[in-house]
Amino acid sequence: MEGLKECVANLVVYLHPSKAKCPNEAILTELSSMLFTYNETFEGVVLAYDPGNCSNLAKILPGIHPYFGVKLTARILLFNPKPDMLLEGEVVKITPHSIHAVVLGFSAAVIADEDIRGEFKYKSKHGKEVYVSKSHKKHKIKVGTILRFVVKSFDEEILHLSGSLLADHSGCARWLDKNSDKWSQADRF
Amino acid sequence: MGAPEMDEPSFSGSELDYHVKNALKAVIQGDCDFYNQLVAVIHHKERLVAEEVALLVTCLKAVAGAVSCIHIIHHRSLLAGIFGMSLWDYGTDVMDALVELLISLASSSGEFVDLCLETLVINFIPPSSAPYFMELLKQPRGLSKKNQVLDRVHATLGDIRNVVPLSPLRLEKIVRDRMPNIYTKEPFIVMYVENMLRLESGSMGELVGSTMLVSIVDRLIELDVELAWDEILQDDFHKGIFDMELEDLEGHVDYTEQDCNEHTRDALIQRFFSGNLVAEKLDSLMVLTFEHLKSCSESGRLVQVFETLLQSFQKTILTAYKSKFAQFIVFYGCSLDPENCGKMFGSLLVNIFVSSLNPEWRMSAVAYLASYLARSKFVSIPFVATMLDSMVNWCFLYSKNQKQGGDINPKAHKVFYAGCQATMYVLCFRMRQMLALPQLNSQLLFMRIEDILGHSLKPLQVCLPSIVDEFMRLAKANHVFSTPPSFSNDCPLESEHSRAFGGTERLDMFFPFDPCLLRKCDRFIRPNYVYWSMVRSTYDDDDDEEEEGSSDEDDAEVNIENGMSIPHDGSGRSYDEGNFDVDEFNYSLDKMSITPRDSSHKFGGRIQRHMQMPSRIRPSMSPESL
Structure with a gap:
């Protein structure tokens, strides 16, 4: 990161x-x-x-x-996070409109729904909320996932990050690492 | 205005979300129609009918879904409406929707975090614009409302913390800043402190707990100093309350007994308390703190809380000039865990006395230590001996470093004299118990007490005469410590030296753990408290042979049970047993203090033997005293 x-x-x-x-x-x-x-x-x-x-x-x-x-x-x-940097954080909360993560244990990061790429669809099953990729069913974002995202802005006062999942190389860090061929291919098209 | 009509009530949830988002975005372009309707719904508070409640809940939920579109400047009126809502004004449906919205707002952007936390903290107490809440809170309905609100407030603070890990940092500042001042009405300040203590014991306790405790102690001290001795010492109070406990032996007690019979005493206390809102507030807050400490002790985290308390004690209570009651929270903490907390407190005080830089603090610390060792029933006698040993050692080293033949100088050596006085004070209370244990007996005799008392700095002529007198009586009765030749019982008790020693502030007359005057606090303190009567009844002087009181330990047992009863004074036991607690307490008020009144106006008279509390602080060199 x-x-x-x-x-x-x-x-x-x-x-x-x-x-x-x-x-x-x-x-x-x-x-x-x-x-x-x-x-x-x-x-x-x-x-x-x-x-x-x-x-x-x-x-x-x-x-x-x-x-x-x-x-x-x-x-x-x-x-010192700057816009367009790639950061990782643990997802702590998922709502139909946003994903919330904590970076390095202290900095809150939020990804609003307009910054979540269309590929991800919000689902709630048995009270468990999750974002699932439409193209890769195994690519899921749920509470506890290590999320890789692109920095949009950083509030220096309260150390609040606003991030985005629009880029293909963002999402669940573990899935991205395992399946680099899949998303890097998508990048090529 | 009535409930604003929202168009097309047949919106589905997601459609409404979509419309609200669009409305929020439209504001930035200058189109405010739908937005204004939304704001009107949120601002509409009075007498909501069911449909209006439903509309409000729906709108709040829709806004929660659109928080990413909310801009702190463009949507100021909407935000003002949201942050101006009070949970107390609504039913549970609206409460839930509102807290959900606050969580969403706080987690959506850093600039809303403070505002959301502040909104929640404001809800710690009912809105002051609606005073009827306080009446309502006395009924079960009100209590359930209180629980509904506060449960949600605290749960929400926890939820926000999960999403914004640094929010506790902000929260502690907000809670501290918004804490009601000491002039706030009692129910409000009490409720606020309840919430602070709830935070302390909650999941965020580790992060914000110490700030909460410190702020509470600060408030206690503020209330405490607001209570002037003058205020308490009105009219008839002169007679009873501050008579020195030590002086009971002189038969003085009969005098107060006659004058202040139960009935009038009751009335007096009633008057003092009913007129004194500050005392009542202090009393209630102290009780809350006691209860909190107790619950901490039950959950096994007392030591950790006590450490914070001690730091706060060191900063605020110890340095406050003659704090009256606030220090009892430390006393109570010690009583809950004498092994750890009690010893920690003792060692801290000894350290301050021995090595602090500020002489006033050192005097204050040694006064606390003496009073603590004397008054706490739970302190083990060997520990008292150890502490005493440290005090005596320091005094001995100090006196050794002074030139032999150096003369009395109450101002220059005030810390030394304070140490000597403290030593004697502790011994007045504990000598008997120490002598009863063979090991401590020899330890006591090995201490250099005679050396320091007989030193040419002449502490016996400088320390508070009543203590010296009592100490000498005890020493004589138990055949320990020979009186230095320079001292004879006939010398005038209060000399100019003894007045000079305390200086204008008369720190020499400070006995922090004299009986606590606060009514509700009493039940927490009493079981662990040593009253002078309990000690005094354990010995009986040869001089008092004509009195019927006997000195054996059985009698002491009885007296310990009776608390304040006076062995040689029939009236001490004549209280109606049924009303025992009240009577006992009222009586104890009479015996409030060894901390005596200003005695300068009586200087020279025989009445000198009853020392009194300085009702006014005056320079020792005032003309009267010369």
């Missing part, structure tokens, strides 16, 4: 003087506060960090509060 990247960041963490006793812990707290929020500087959501090297030198900032800045280099794992 796309949308994940690792990068090395040179950071300066500003700490309150009360944290001077144990700056390491304070640095980790600062870094943790970035987790699961969209960061404009990194252009992505910080998923994980490795604090790496901290410099031993700290610079006291002039100003009313004598905050001090510690330089460090950290490796950071970012999630």
